[in-house]
Amino acid sequence: MSARAPDAGAGMAAGRRPSAARRIRQVIIAAGQCLLVACGSAPATPDAMIAVMQTERPPRPINIAHRGASAYAPEHTLAAYRLALEMGADYVEQDLQLTRDGVLVCLHDTTLERTTNVEQVFPDRFVEVENESAGARRKIWRVADFTLAEIKQLDAGSWFGAAFTGERVPTFQEALDLVKGRAGIYPETKAPDEYEALGFSMEEQLLRVLAANGLDTADGRMRTPVFIQSFSAASLRRLRTLAGATYPLVQLIGAAEKGLLTDEGLRAVTKYAAGIGPALPLVIEDPSRVAAARRLGLGVHPYTVRAATLPARFPDATTYMRHVFEELGATGVFTDHPDLFPRDATTGRRPHGSGSSSAG
Numbered sequence: 540m541s542a543r544a545p546d547a548g549a550g551m552a553a554g555r556r557p558s559a560a561r562r563i564r565q566v567i568i569a570a571g572q573c574l575l576v577a578c579g580s581a582p583a584t585p586d587a588m589i590a591v592m593q594t595e596r597p598p599r600p601i602n603i604a605h606r607g608a609s610a611y612a613p614e615h616t617l618a619a620y621r622l623a624l625e626m627g628a629d630y631v632e633q634d635l636q637l638t639r640d641g642v643l644v645c646l647h648d649t650t651l652e653r654t655t656n657v658e659q660v661f662p663d664r665f666v667e668v669e670n671e672s673a674g675a676r677r678k679i680w681r682v683a684d685f686t687l688a689e690i691k692q693l694d695a696g697s698w699f700g701a702a703f704t705g706e707r708v709p710t711f712q713e714a715l716d717l718v719k720g721r722a723g724i725y726p727e728t729k730a731p732d733e734y735e736a737l738g739f740s741m742e743e744q745l746l747r748v749l750a751a752n753g754l755d756t757a758d759g760r761m762r763t764p765v766f767i768q769s770f771s772a773a774s775l776r777r778l779r780t781l782a783g784a785t786y787p788l789v790q791l792i793g794a795a796e797k798g799l800l801t802d803e804g805l806r807a808v809t810k811y812a813a814g815i816g817p818a819l820p821l822v823i824e825d826p827s828r829v830a831a832a833r834r835l836g837l838g839v840h841p842y843t844v845r846a847a848t849l850p851a852r853f854p855d856a857t858t859y860m861r862h863v864f865e866e867l868g869a870t871g872v873f874t875d876h877p878d879l880f881p882r883d884a885t886t887g888r889r890p891h892g893s894g895s896s897s898a899g
């Protein structure tokens with residue numbers, strides 16, 4: 540890794556509370572940057588985004604395109620990422636897996652059969668595993684058993700719709716080539732411990748690619764802000780050891796990690812992360828968890844708002860997201876619908892090409 544720029548998130552990531560003067564300075568910087576962003580005249584900067592996570596009332600929350608604009612295009616394809624950019628996402632998420640030859644690719648599952656035609660192209664390349672629910676055995680096609688050249692033969696779009704036939708599984712580098720300079724990136728280390736057991740360090744690979752793209756420098760992150768997320772605290776701690784405070788880290792919290800939402804758990808998270816990404820039901824059932832995290836200086840980016848699975852009391856995804864920001868106090872959200880992100884005086888930059896007039 541090359542020399543790291545002084546990082547506004549360092550104090551927060553190390554669990555120290557910023558001084559009052561520093562906090563005021565951060566709010567002013569963040570507000571200025573976000574005004575520029577809201578006017579569409581400047582990209583979000585990493586320092587501004589980190590300041591947003593630190594302030595108790597951030598100027599505006601961030602719009603994170605979950606697996607791209609995955610309500611409208613097949614998840615983790617360049618089509619879904621492109622659409623997310625067109626819809627004005629602040630960040631585009633990439634879930635990461637590793638191929639047999641050690642290349643980072645963007646795919647949610649550790650297996651290929653749900654989102655590609657691997658069963659047709661490589662019918663004999665499965666392994667059989669126990670099916671937890673039925674007690675029977677089932678066939679899976681593991682990403683780690685295929686080279687990048689083999690994975691590139693797969694169709695990753697047809698399962699979603701005929702219009703997307705021919706979409707491929709993108710490498711992380713291809714995702715960066717598309718998104719860099721146009722929005723932030725939000726990679727997630729998926730199953731890092733499984734890959735560790737196969738002899739790979741997903742964290743080292745990720746940091747290598749980020750550095751090769753200049754994102755280990757303040758200048759690089761000025762144009763392309765970066766958050767790195769994981770459900771694995773061990774993976775985030777490894778990243779912290781390898782990269783210091785270069786990148787703000789986000790601890791994902793699902794049902795299995797629920798213990799991290801206690802005061803003690805959240806305090807432990809502040810030692811290595813700048814924020815948390817809790818499953819939405821966990822903070823809907825107990826909104827005080829967001830406030831507790833914010834009091835400790837952690838940003839809060841819950842997942843995932845999707846129109847098909849809204850809680851009954853919300854009429855639409857926009858209203859739900861507005862509740863997540865204005866009532867719960869979250870500082871960002873993962874959504875399959877970056878176009879439905881609430882946009883008003885304080886939230887959301889406009890979709891590309893929509894000018895500076897208000898957008899719904």
Ligand code: G3P
Nearest residue numbers: 634727768791816842873
């Ligand atoms: O990373 C936030 C959210 O994406 C976590 O859930 O399963 O969609 O990766 P998942």
Ligand code: CA
Nearest residue numbers: 632633634727
């Ligand atoms: Ca994810």
